[in-house]
Amino acid sequence: MTTIAIACDHAGFDYKEAIKSYLASKALLVEDFGTYSTEPVDYPEFVRAAAKAVARGQCQLGIILGGSGNEAIVANRIAGIRCAVVWNRRTAQLSKEHGDCNMIAIGQRMMPEDEALSLVEIWLAAEFKGGRHQRRIDKIDE
Numbered sequence: 307m308t309t310i311a312i313a314c315d316h317a318g319f320d321y322k323e324a325i326k327s328y329l330a331s332k333a334l335l336v337e338d339f340g341t342y343s344t345e346p347v348d349y350p351e352f353v354r355a356a357a358k359a360v361a362r363g364q365c366q367l368g369i370i371l372g373g374s375g376n377e378a379i380v381a382n383r384i385a386g387i388r389c390a391v392v393w394n395r396r397t398a399q400l401s402k403e404h405g406d407c408n409m410i411a412i413g414q415r416m417m418p419e420d421e422a423l424s425l426v427e428i429w430l431a432a433e434f435k436g437g438r439h440q441r442r443i444d445k446i447d448e
Contacts, residue, residue, distance in 0.1 A: 311365035311409075313339040313356035315349035318371025321414045321422050325369060328423050332430075337365055350380045357381040357389070360408055368409035369426060375413035388446070393417065398425040402432035404439045 310329055314322040319341060329336050339356040341347045353370050360368040361384050370377050370389070381389035389409035390401035393416060401407040410429050412422050434440075 307335055308367065309335040309337055309365045311337050311339060311356035311359045311368035312370070313349075313352040313368070314341060314371040314414075315352065315373070315377065316341060316344045316346050317373030318377075318412070318414045319344050321412065321419055322371045324419055324423060325371070325426055328426065334430075349377045353377050353380040354384065357384040357387045357409060360384075361386040366408070367430075370409065370411045371414055371422075372411070373413055373415040375411040375416060378409070378411035381409050381411065388443070392425050392429065395424065395428055398428040399432045402429055403435050404442075406434040406439070406443055 312322055312326060326336050337359060340352045349372055356368050356370060359365045370381060375391040378389040378391050381387050387409055388405055388407045389411055390405055390407045391411045392398040392401055401410055412425060
C-alpha cells in the first residue's frame with residue numbers, strides 16, 4: 307500500500323487538508339508532517355521531515371504545499387528526493403514521466419483548489435518512462 311507524506315506551512319494548510327481528504331477517498335495512506343493550522347510557521351522543519359520520510363522509504367511519495375510551491379527547495383536538499391514544483395497539468399505529468407519525481411510541491415496562492423487536486427491526480431496516475439530519462443536521473447545522482 308502506498309503511503310504519501312504530506313506537509314505544508316500556514317499558506318498551504320487549506321489545500322493540504324483538501325488533498326488529504328482526496329487521498330483518503332482513493333484508499334491511499336497519508337502521513338501528515340504538519341503544520342496543523344494557519345498560524346504562521348517556518349516551512350523547512352515540516353518539509354524536511356516529509357522529505358526525509360520519503361528518502362528513507364517510510365513513505366513512497368510526498369506532497370508539499372505552501373504559498374508558492376518554492377518550498378521544494380528544502381525537499382531537494384535531501385539525498386534521494388526529486389521534488390518538482392507543479393503549476394499545471396503538463397508539469398504534473400512530466401514531473402513523473404520524465405523526472406520520476408517522488409515529491410511534488412504546489413503553491414496554494416497560485417491556483418484554485420480544484421486545480422491543485424487535479425494536479426495531484428495526474429501526478430499519481432503518471433508513470434516514469436525510463437530510457438533516456440533514467441540516464442539523466444543517474445547523472446543527477448552522480
